[in-house]
Amino acid sequence: MDHDATTDNEWIEGWLRGDQEAFEALYNRYRLPLYSYLNRMVPGQSQLADDLFQQVWIRVLENLERYRDKQRFVSWLFRIAHNLVVDHIRRETRNPMEEVNERTAVDESAPWEELDREVLIQAVERASADLPEAQREVLLLRQQGVSFREIAAIQSTGINTVLGRMHYAVKGLRRSLGAYVT
Numbered sequence: 001m002d003h004d005a006t007t008d009n010e011w012i013e014g015w016l017r018g019d020q021e022a023f024e025a026l027y028n029r030y031r032l033p034l035y036s037y038l039n040r041m042v043p044g045q046s047q048l049a050d051d052l053f054q055q056v057w058i059r060v061l062e063n064l065e066r067y068r069d070k071q072r073f074v075s076w077l078f079r080i081a082h083n084l085v086v087d088h089i090r091r092e093t094r095n096p097m098e099e100v101n102e103r104t105a106v107d108e109s110a111p112w113e114e115l116d117r118e119v120l121i122q123a124v125e126r127a128s129a130d131l132p133e134a135q136r137e138v139l140l141l142r143q144q145g146v147s148f149r150e151i152a153a154i155q156s157t158g159i160n161t162v163l164g165r166m167h168y169a170v171k172g173l174r175r176s177l178g179a180y181v182t
Contacts, residue, residue, distance in 0.1 A: 008073035012064060027057065030077055033144045037078065040140050041085045052088065056081045075150035078141060082154050120177075127176030135169035138162055 006025065014022030034056060038049040059080050067076060128136055134155065141151045148166070152159040 012067060012073065016065060023061075026073070030074065033074075034077060034081060037140060037144055038081060038085070041081075041137070042088070048088070052081065052084050055084050059084075072150060074146060075153050078144070078146055078150070079154045082137070123177055124173065127173050130176060131169050131172050135165045135172065138165045139169045139173075142166065 008026060008029070011022045011026040011029075015026065035049070035053050038052050038056075039046065042048045042052065056077065060077065067073070128139065131139070137155065138151055141154065142148075146154070148159055148162050152162045155162065
């Protein structure tokens, strides 16, 4: 079976029929984007991100029979992750998350270019940390390729609210990064 051409729903149906490989393929398709999302939602807490990652997949396994393909699987998966993060934050603190680590890949280039990128990456991380939690989450989910409509479902809000949050997140980043944005 061609793993890239197989849809999420085909993998889900395979798993429900008892095909272990089907779930492994689904897991492998989303493990890196999900893990990256969780690490950014709970920055500097890799053990917590690991725990949340495992909890997400446990919930997926427990509830996969009830999953309906009315929404994309990735939206459903990130909704579970979102809910677990929010639940953790509510249990642990009344303060919103403090920062989001947004790392971008640095290609092999001249050393001074790498330093410039690193300075910019650090500036973006600091600027992102100042964004309200909902705006930061929209930014992170968009970086993972989640559509605005899916983000609206994840955040249990309207699409116009999500678009507004993204608009204000970008505006806030531009204001904070004025020295870097020409």
